[in-house]
Amino acid sequence: MAHDVATQVRGYMLVFGALLVLTLATVGMSYLRLPETPAIVIGLGIALTKASLVAMYFMHLKGEKPMVYWPLGLTAFLFIGLLVSVLLAEGDHLFGTQFGDAFTR
């Protein structure tokens, strides 16, 4: 039992170390002053990795029941839908396209 706890605690410390390294990386990256698109992709990519580590290991999501995965999966899908619907509605104004009249023609 004590051995299991030690393994678990060691796991938490490893995740903590990884999170600190990733935090350092994301701050360091910002000083490179990359152009917009790579900066967003890398910045959010690192954030997603950190969030996944916290979710999987601290929140015990790794090995959780389907009853937890399915609502979370649905949430992720709906959230992406939210972002996409906003982009579709405002896309012309953002990307300089001319699709606004497509439905009325």
Place this chain on the structure above:
Amino acid sequence: MEIPYTTDVRPDTGLTNPKLGIWLFLASEVMLFGSLFSSYALLRSGAPTWPVQHEILSVPLAALNTVVLIASSVTMVMAWASLAPHIAAVRSGNRDEEARSLGRYRLFMGLTLLGGAIFLVVKTIEYSDKFSHHLYPATNNFLGLYFTLTGLHAVHVIVGMIVNAYLWGPGARMWHREPERFTNRIEVAGIYWHFVDVVWIFLFPVLYLL
């Protein structure tokens, strides 16, 4: 009347009610913060100009806050890990182990509370600095988004700290009577606290670094 399925899992979901409940609640919170994040994306991508965020906000202070919150997540999970292996011992009347595990739990939960407090102090310093330079939510879209997002997040930190403080103090009496139910409470409170950490993990690069 006893609340069902606080320690036994429901046969249909395979989960305890609190575990399912907190995840469903967090799903709703994802939509709340998600809508604000997508507002940021829309407003920024559509704006002709946007302030240079790291020239207005302090990256070192926010980086410190990031490390503080991550550390508090570690201590929170350690608080749970201080209890979980010792439930059987409490049930079998091992008073020594009961007291020692409670002590370790109180240490780690206390450190979690300390982390939350440090985070809020740093946030207060940041906000006062903005106000003293006449930078308010109404000043421009970026500041409106910054104060709304971090303000809502700070409210979540405060609420989490109130719950954690109760579980550190009077709530901890449950360890003696119903150790498994208490441990599950710590796990569920921890899942909420980790979520607050995850939101900040996204807020930090989006508001400070990009």
